[in-house]
Amino acid sequence: MGLMRAALLWASDNRWLRERATRFGFVRRAVTRFMPGEDLDSALAAARSLGFGAVFTRLGENLTTLGEAQAVADHYREVLERVRAGSFDVEISVKLTQLGLDLSREECERHLHGLIQRARELGNWVWIDMEQTAYTDVTLDIYRRARERFPNTGLCIQSYLYRTEKDLESLIALGSGVRLVKGAYSEPPDKAYPKKADVDESFFRLAVVLLGPEARAKNVRAIFGTHDPALIRRIEEYGRAQKLPAHALEFQMLYGIRRAEQERLSNAGYKFRVLISYGEAWWAWYMRRLAERPANVLFVIKTTFAR
Numbered sequence: 553m554g555l556m557r558a559a560l561l562w563a564s565d566n567r568w569l570r571e572r573a574t575r576f577g578f579v580r581r582a583v584t585r586f587m588p589g590e591d592l593d594s595a596l597a598a599a600r601s602l603g604f605g606a607v608f609t610r611l612g613e614n615l616t617t618l619g620e621a622q623a624v625a626d627h628y629r630e631v632l633e634r635v636r637a638g639s640f641d642v643e644i645s646v647k648l649t650q651l652g653l654d655l656s657r658e659e660c661e662r663h664l665h666g667l668i669q670r671a672r673e674l675g676n677w678v679w680i681d682m683e684q685t686a687y688t689d690v691t692l693d694i695y696r697r698a699r700e701r702f703p704n705t706g707l708c709i710q711s712y713l714y715r716t717e718k719d720l721e722s723l724i725a726l727g728s729g730v731r732l733v734k735g736a737y738s739e740p741p742d743k744a745y746p747k748k749a750d751v752d753e754s755f756f757r758l759a760v761v762l763l764g765p766e767a768r769a770k771n772v773r774a775i776f777g778t779h780d781p782a783l784i785r786r787i788e789e790y791g792r793a794q795k796l797p798a799h800a801l802e803f804q805m806l807y808g809i810r811r812a813e814q815e816r817l818s819n820a821g822y823k824f825r826v827l828i829s830y831g832e833a834w835w836a837w838y839m840r841r842l843a844e845r846p847a848n849v850l851f852v853i854k855t856t857f858a859r
């Protein structure tokens with residue numbers, strides 16, 4: 553792992569640094585490139601102005617009480633209601649740790665099922681983010697239980713993990729919603745491919761499975777969450793070779809990253825959504841965005857001094 557990436561991932565977990573750095577105006581200003589604001593109104597305004605469908609996720613830190621998990625669940629309920637009232641094309645994506653997984657699995661599942669149930673009544677979807685490998689098994693387990701009861705839910709899987717190929721087989725059998733990404737955390741080499749080229753190749757192999765006959769027969773909703781131009785091109789070419797119509801492919805990207813490509817994919821007839829993160833707890837998340845592309849650090853420096 554590059555030194556810069558390792559340092560940024562270390563910073564993402566460092567409380568001392570977070571408490572100090574987030575007070576600086578220039579850090580807060582730089583964050584606006586990736587986050588329209590800290591509250592739901594800012595996210596809704598961004599979704600409207602972009603003109604794409606969106607997925608909302610509220611940034612959060614580790615919870616210490618079940619009351620905080622309740623507040624997160626209440627917030628997402630409010631999102632579902634406001635999206636419906638304002639006719640926004642917005643789905644939600646939640647982290648199980650934000651719904652209290654570390655404190656009580658039972659409460660976490662209760663919140664999750666409540667949200668999916670309400671989303672179903674409103675004709676909407678709930679996605680589950682994938683977090684660090686310590687949570688992979690339990691996340692899959694909770695997802696499978698939710699999927700048995702509700703059709704309107706999907707799970708994120710990470711191509712950097714060796715295990716994902718096997719996990720995907722079982723998800724396809726469920727006829728699930730699957731959002732494929734590379735993976736954003738720092739994982740050991742016995743669990744995740746250390747080389748980027750291998751992560752990319754794994755992504756493409758998994759994409760081929762997601763577009764294959766079994767997944768289609770099971771009505772899997774497959775989403776490719778990447779900004780990688782080479783991978784996107786390969787997936788588009790594969791789709792064309794399989795004679796899949798453009799609208800059979802769904803891409804998603806993060807707010808603020810590769811906007812021209814977002815327009816292009818949407819105009820080309822693919823399903824496209826932008827994932828918008830917002831909230832006060834943005835430090836760890838922002839450090840991970842910088843770690844994905846250390847050139848962004850240069851951008852931050854330029855933003856800082858260009859005023």
Ligand SMILES: Cc1cc2nc3c(=O)[nH]c(=O)nc-3n(C[C@H](O)[C@H](O)[C@H](O)COP(=O)(O)OP(=O)(O)OC[C@H]3O[C@@H](n4cnc5c(N)ncnc54)[C@H](O)[C@@H]3O)c2cc1C
Pocket residue numbers: 680681682683708710731733734735736737777778779780781804805806809810827841842844845848
């Ligand atoms: C919709 C969506 C949902 C996600 N959900 C999860 C999740 O639940 N769990 C999880 O672990 N990860 C999640 N991720 C993050 C993901 O794992 C990657 O860390 C992230 O998408 C960067 O990988 P990439 O595929 O874009 O490829 P990369 O190889 O990292 O990047 C390819 C190219 O994209 C551009 N790019 C990528 N990142 C940036 C950036 N930060 N700033 C500017 N340009 C950039 C650059 O041009 C870069 O060369 C999600 C990503 C998306 C898009």
